[in-house]
Amino acid sequence: MAVAPQQKAAPRRRLMQSKGAVLLVVLIAIWIGLPFVPEETGLQFGWVYRVFFTVMALLAGLFFWFLGRERIRTPERPASVIVSVAAVYLVTVGLLVAVGVVYPQFPVPKTEKAPAQPAQASERGRELFSNPTVGCFRCHAIAGQGGIRGPDLTQVASRAGGRVSGLTARDYLFEKLRAGSAYDFKVPKYAPIMPPYQALVSEDQLEDLVAYLATLTGTPTDEVEDGEVGD
Amino acid sequence: MAASSALLVLAAISPRSLVWLVAQIHLLFAAFVLGAPIFIVVCEWLGRRRKDQRYERLAKETMKVVAIAYSFTALSGAAFAFVLMGPYQEVATHLLDRMGPVFAVYVGLFFVETALMYLYWYSWEPLAGRKGLHLSIGVALNVAGTATMVMMNAVGSYMLTPPEHAAQASIWSLVFNDTFSGLNLHRFIANITFGGFMVALFAAFMFLTAKSREDRAFYDWMGFIGNFIGVATLILLPLAGYIYAKEIFLYDANIATFQMADKLSSFFVMQGLLVSLLFLGVNYYMWMSIRRIDGAERFYGYMRPIFGVIVAGGIVWIIPQNFYPDLTTQTPGVALEDIVLPERAGFLGLMMAKALAVTAIILFTFVTYMVYRRAMALGAVRWGEIPPQAQYALVFVPAVVVYLMGLMGAIRELSRQDWHVYRVLRDTTPQWYTTPLGQTSIMVGIITMIFFTFMAFIFLVGFKLGKPEQEA
Numbered sequence: 001m002a003v004a005p006q007q008k009a010a011p012r013r014r015l016m017q018s019k020g021a022v023l024l025v026v027l028i029a030i031w032i033g034l035p036f037v038p039e040e041t042g043l044q045f046g047w048v049y050r051v052f053f054t055v056m057a058l059l060a061g062l063f064f065w066f067l068g069r070e071r072i073r074t075p076e077r078p079a080s081v082i083v084s085v086a087a088v089y090l091v092t093v094g095l096l097v098a099v100g101v102v103y104p105q106f107p108v109p110k111t112e113k114a115p116a117q118p119a120q121a122s123e124r125g126r127e128l129f130s131n132p133t134v135g136c137f138r139c140h141a142i143a144g145q146g147g148i149r150g151p152d153l154t155q156v157a158s159r160a161g162g163r164v165s166g167l168t169a170r171d172y173l174f175e176k177l178r179a180g181s182a183y184d185f186k187v188p189k190y191a192p193i194m195p196p197y198q199a200l201v202s203e204d205q206l207e208d209l210v211a212y213l214a215t216l217t218g219t220p221t222d223e224v225e226d227g228e229v230g231d
Numbered sequence: 232m233a234a235s236s237a238l239l240v241l242a243a244i245s246p247r248s249l250v251w252l253v254a255q256i257h258l259l260f261a262a263f264v265l266g267a268p269i270f271i272v273v274c275e276w277l278g279r280r281r282k283d284q285r286y287e288r289l290a291k292e293t294m295k296v297v298a299i300a301y302s303f304t305a306l307s308g309a310a311f312a313f314v315l316m317g318p319y320q321e322v323a324t325h326l327l328d329r330m331g332p333v334f335a336v337y338v339g340l341f342f343v344e345t346a347l348m349y350l351y352w353y354s355w356e357p358l359a360g361r362k363g364l365h366l367s368i369g370v371a372l373n374v375a376g377t378a379t380m381v382m383m384n385a386v387g388s389y390m391l392t393p394p395e396h397a398a399q400a401s402i403w404s405l406v407f408n409d410t411f412s413g414l415n416l417h418r419f420i421a422n423i424t425f426g427g428f429m430v431a432l433f434a435a436f437m438f439l440t441a442k443s444r445e446d447r448a449f450y451d452w453m454g455f456i457g458n459f460i461g462v463a464t465l466i467l468l469p470l471a472g473y474i475y476a477k478e479i480f481l482y483d484a485n486i487a488t489f490q491m492a493d494k495l496s497s498f499f500v501m502q503g504l505l506v507s508l509l510f511l512g513v514n515y516y517m518w519m520s521i522r523r524i525d526g527a528e529r530f531y532g533y534m535r536p537i538f539g540v541i542v543a544g545g546i547v548w549i550i551p552q553n554f555y556p557d558l559t560t561q562t563p564g565v566a567l568e569d570i571v572l573p574e575r576a577g578f579l580g581l582m583m584a585k586a587l588a589v590t591a592i593i594l595f596t597f598v599t600y601m602v603y604r605r606a607m608a609l610g611a612v613r614w615g616e617i618p619p620q621a622q623y624a625l626v627f628v629p630a631v632v633v634y635l636m637g638l639m640g641a642i643r644e645l646s647r648q649d650w651h652v653y654r655v656l657r658d659t660t661p662q663w664y665t666t667p668l669g670q671t672s673i674m675v676g677i678i679t680m681i682f683f684t685f686m687a688f689i690f691l692v693g694f695k696l697g698k699p700e701q702e703a
Contacts, residue, residue, distance in 0.1 A: 043576055046569025048554055056549070060542045063511065067518075067538060074439065074619035081439045085626050089683055092630040093676045099504065100672025104555040104570075105497050108667055126493075130484030137484045143491035143552060144582025145480050154492055154552055154580070158571055216492060 019068070023061040030054055048104075125212025128205055136209070139194070142216060150194060151187045157216045173210045246318030247662035248674060251644075253314050255637055255678045256685075257307035262418075262636065263686075264304050265376045266426030267297045268348070270460055272369035279362045289453050291355060293430050296693035298352045301345070303685055318660070322651045330386055332402055337382035344375040380422075381415055388414045390652050391643065392482045397655045409482040413475035420471050424464040425636070428629045431457030433690055435625035438617075448615035454625050455520060461628070462513045462600070466593045469506075473586075479646070486646050486653070491582075492552075497668045498642050500551050503585070505635040507545030510592050512628040514541060517599045519621030525610030530602050537602075540595045547588035552580025633682055637675035645671075 030053050037043050045053070075084050129136045139150035146153075160169035164185050167175070176183050181192030197206060244252075271290045278286030316323045327334060351368045358365040385406040392409040394400045434454035441447045480487035489495060518534050521527045554570040572580050647653045649663045657663075666674075 042574040044568070044573050045576070046566065046571070046573075048565060048569045049572070052550070056546045060546070063542065064535070064538070067515070067535070069620070071618050072620040072623075074623070078440045081436070084623075085436060085439075088623060088626045089630050089680065092627055093634060093679050096501075096505070096631075096634050097672045097676035100501055100675075101669040103497055103500065103668055105667045105669060106494060106555060108670055126485050126488060130488065142488050143496065143580075144585075145484060145487045145491055152581070155571055155577070158567055 019061065019064055023057060026057045027054065030057065121208045121211035122215050123212075124205075125208035125210070128201070128209050129212055134197075134201060134205075149191070151190055153213065153216055155216065157214050160213070170210055170214055173213050174206065177206055177209060245662050246314075246660065250311070250314050250319060251641075251674055252678055252681070253307060253311045255640055255675075256682055257304065257311045258640060259633060259636060259678075259682045260300055260304040260307055260685075261380070262422045262425045263429055264297055264301050264348075265380055266422030266424070267293055267300075267429065268351075268369065268376060268426075269373050269423050270426040270430060270457075271297065272366060272373060273460075274456070275362075275369060276366055279366070285449060285452055286456075288449065289430070289456065292694065293433070294352055294355070296433065296689055298348065299689045299693050300686075301348055303689065305345075319651075322656065325652065325656050326386060326390075329397070330389065330402070330405060333382050333385050333406060337379060340375055340379040340382060344372065344379050347372040347375055377419065380418060384414045384418060385411060387643075391486070391647055392479065393652055393655050397652070410475060410478045413471075413478040417468070417471040417475045420464050420467050421636070424461050424468060425629075425632060427457045427459070427461030427464065428625075428632050429457070429686075431455075431461060431625045432629045433457075433694055435622035436690070437694060438622050439619065444615055451523075451615045451617050454622065458513060458516055458625060458628075462517075462596065465509070465513070466596060469589045469593065483653075489648060490642065490646055494665045494667075495642055495645060496551065497555065498638060498645075498671070500549055501638060501668060501672070502635065502642075503545070503548035505631055505638065506589075507541070507548060507592070509628060509631050509635065510541055510596055511538070511545070512624050512631065514538065514596055514599050516621050516624040516628070517603055519618050519624065521603055521606050522618060523613045523616045524603075524606045525613065527606040527610060530606055533598075533602055537595050537599055541592050544588040544592040544595075547579060548585050548592075550579045550584075552577070630679065630683070633679045634675055637678050638671070641666075641671045641675060 030050050034045050034050060037045075075081050128134050129142075137146040139147040140153045141148060142152075143154050156173070157169055160172045161167075163172045164175075172185075176185070176194075178196060178198040180194040180196040182196055186192055197209075201209070271294050274286045274290040274293075278284065278290065312323075347368060351365070351372050354365060354368065358368075385408075388410045389405050389408050394404040394408055397405065431454045434450045434457055438447055438450035438454060441450055476487065476490075479490075491499065514537065521530060550572070552572055578584050645665050647658075648665060649658050650656065651658050
């Protein structure tokens, strides 16, 4: 059953080479292939995603390299074992903290800011969105949560501006909410069942709803009130 | 010098950080002393049923550690209450006022659980001939422990999902709030998972420092059992988590939106990474375990494809629907289309894709176990001959588990946004805000390292110093 080391070495080298080749192909596909994907396919990943996929590919490559190691040298003296176990914890926790710190995120708020202020417009809008009486969430989902009768609103802020020529995202959202499915523009593939919200909520509440929808996926700051995106 | 450094550190951290740290340490100890006894009683029962002394030894050695950890649980609980009553007196008063009877029952149950725990531990030898009675005490201990946990879950779930008109609601409405059952289910399963992985950690360390073949064989087996229990319950956790999340969504879609599409969305990317690492760790251990089975070479070919699926599932789980939108204004060269999934790939960021990815990971972990079982049926297991790196997988997994528990605990608490009790009692302290992922990660990292430092001490006292002479 035992295989001589020199007999094992050649296939292992080949395996290493093949893993390296696969990783190289994946990286080429990410950085050279993806940018040339035609726009009409709807599969053009931005460079932030390409960085993300690169990190994932490198981590996966590292894992499969590790998986191919037959036996790894491990310490034998108890003191060395303790040090090695502590090192596993320090490295693991350290890397996880590092991921959490470098991942794109909203900034630390200023702690001196007075608490318990009245809710911002977007916060009030968020509450309205899931208020059973208003009922937006019954038909629209955000990040997979909510109904499916209406369009998914997870990225509505980035799409609304392109719906009707000449209308900003905010203006479009206002008009659409006011008129419901009676509005001229209808999102394809969905039944025209949206009620006119001008009859259901006040003008202030409409403002709040729009402020909230404008934070979903975010739009450039000129369309959103200061501090409402991700703060 | 050391004392002044400690004072400086204490002064630097905010009251919230202090409460956060102490509460999370307490919860980690509590999870261990609640989860491990379930594991221990099952092992003792298996030892009796299968007449296999290894189960008995495993149960007893682990119980020794639990007995010491129990004191740390009580101490950290007292510290938590002490800290809460200082800077967060308003919260403590509100909770005692609204849920006084729950706290009273909790204290009573805590005494019962303590009495049963010591009775179970100290009656091990005297009741060696009456295993049925000893097991009954163990079962009673677990019932009391679970009931104690349920009491605190009532308080915790009330803070996130209080009933409507909470000020006038009855104590039953406060206890049986919308997420009470979901939190109970999730924590009950998670505690067993945690207990299993912690036992595997002890076994791994003992294996790596074992001098004799017999000890190596025993601790190899013990690590396998701990990992098996951990994985068997781990695969139920995504479902339990989904039920809990659904309850939150049905209670108030605002919270779900805040979690999944707002400030906490990056936390769930981190969760995906952690759970993927967890499944990679346990599967790696299993494949290393297969190597110590005679004639298992024929199965080696399945390893890479299985890991391929798990890695791919993990990546799909982690892919965010979008990155933090202010990147476009904060970082030069970032356009909106760079940080949002392209239209046709948008499904990768939705719950359906994530659920499918998790299902694939779970299914292929199950396949790994099926392969292991098949291999066992064909050849003998050479206990003690597992490649040593497998033990480091057992060391790695609890580190990820504890970090994950810390992160998920933070998500649950931060989901209340700027409320101590959601829409009932507002947080008016200077630390009212939702901490970003980076700040949370640092806190969770500190908590993880402190917890394992304590556990190392407990383990040293319980396992190493407390070893019976014939085993030393």
